[in-house]
Amino acid sequence: MAMNRIQFQPGLSLPEFLRDYGTEAQCELALESARWPEGFHCPRCNRTAHCVVRDGVRKVLQCTACRHQASLIAGTLFQGTKLPLTTWFLAIYLLSQAKTGLSALALKRQLGVSYPTAWLLHHKLMQAMAAREERYVLDGKVQVDDAYLGGERTGGKAGRGSENKVPFVAAVSLTADDRPLRVRLSPVPGFTLTAIAAWAQDYLAPGSTVFSDGLACFGAVTEAGCTHQPTVMAGRKPKDVPEFRWINTIVGNLKTSLSGCYHAFAFRKYATRYLAAFSYRFNRRFDLRTLHQRLLIAAACTTPQPLRSIRLADVHC
Numbered sequence: 001m002a003m004n005r006i007q008f009q010p011g012l013s014l015p016e017f018l019r020d021y022g023t024e025a026q027c028e029l030a031l032e033s034a035r036w037p038e039g040f041h042c043p044r045c046n047r048t049a050h051c052v053v054r055d056g057v058r059k060v061l062q063c064t065a066c067r068h069q070a071s072l073i074a075g076t077l078f079q080g081t082k083l084p085l086t087t088w089f090l091a092i093y094l095l096s097q098a099k100t101g102l103s104a105l106a107l108k109r110q111l112g113v114s115y116p117t118a119w120l121l122h123h124k125l126m127q128a129m130a131a132r133e134e135r136y137v138l139d140g141k142v143q144v145d146d147a148y149l150g151g152e153r154t155g156g157k158a159g160r161g162s163e164n165k166v167p168f169v170a171a172v173s174l175t176a177d178d179r180p181l182r183v184r185l186s187p188v189p190g191f192t193l194t195a196i197a198a199w200a201q202d203y204l205a206p207g208s209t210v211f212s213d214g215l216a217c218f219g220a221v222t223e224a225g226c227t228h229q230p231t232v233m234a235g236r237k238p239k240d241v242p243e244f245r246w247i248n249t250i251v252g253n254l255k256t257s258l259s260g261c262y263h264a265f266a267f268r269k270y271a272t273r274y275l276a277a278f279s280y281r282f283n284r285r286f287d288l289r290t291l292h293q294r295l296l297i298a299a300a301c302t303t304p305q306p307l308r309s310i311r312l313a314d315v316h317c
């Protein structure tokens with residue numbers, strides 16, 4: 001059997017992780033260098049000389065010149081947490097190494113915390129992933145498809161137009177030799193010309209060529225300066241059409257991942273975050289060994305996310 005170089009790449013083993021991040025002091029140092037990769041700079045006077053003081057158990061860096069105190073976790077995703085950093089780091093490790101994602105219930109068991117704590121930690125980290133994903137647009141050759149999260153109600157209609165589903169645009173950009181490059185999964189209010197024009201303005205670079213199965217709304221990508229290439233399916237299944245091979249594989253993997261690890265979640269409320277978490281992993285699939293470091297940097301760069309904002313519903317749905 002041929003080895004898949006993505007699936008068989010070495011990740012970071014648990015013993016390696018515990019060797020590098022097993023203590024609070026190790027985690028503090030890692031967070032400090034994620035926040036200040038060039039070394040500490042005072043946020044008030046920009047000088048570098050500092051000493052370390054403690055606010056309870058938390059590390060605080062005090063500027064020697066102006067005596068400004070910068071808490072290690074203030075202003076980051078970790079702000080306000082009562083958990084040790086070792087718990088957060090273990091969650092980051094587990095989430096970054098789990099190929100198909102991890103449920104809050106699994107996190108609760110692995111971390112030894114309550115379910116509400118695991119849920120909040122999970123959603124905060126998914127929010128950091130989503131913030132990172134927002135920075136990218138797709139360009140070049142892009143396959144798109146209309147897809148849905150959630151199952152239809154009993155007796156509901158199947159497919160397009162069915163009830164109780166969250167519509168989202170699945171899109172993947174391809175390399176020159178037609179390998180998948182980046183994926184973007186975006187909830188939309190519906191598959192209308194207006195919604196797709198707005199989606200294309202936000203997430204496609206002008207000049208991209210968009211391949212679709214001819215659903216009329218995708219013609220609106222031309223409003224964002226893109227070219228639309230509809231393909232007539234003529235009774236063929238999407239998997240038999242080269243223009244849709246990758247987007248179908250990715251949507252298939254997404255659905256397997258969601259049904260395998262999240263038995264139920266509020267699709268309507270949290271679709272963006274779950275889709276972004278899948279995309280985040282997919283878009284960094286070649287780099288499993290350093291994914292935890294990248295997620296740590298994302299968390300250090302994400303502004304605090306209080307429970308109230310985490311529980312806010314997606315604006316799209």
Ligand SMILES: [Zn+2]
Nearest residue numbers: 042045063066
């Ligand atoms: Zn200062």
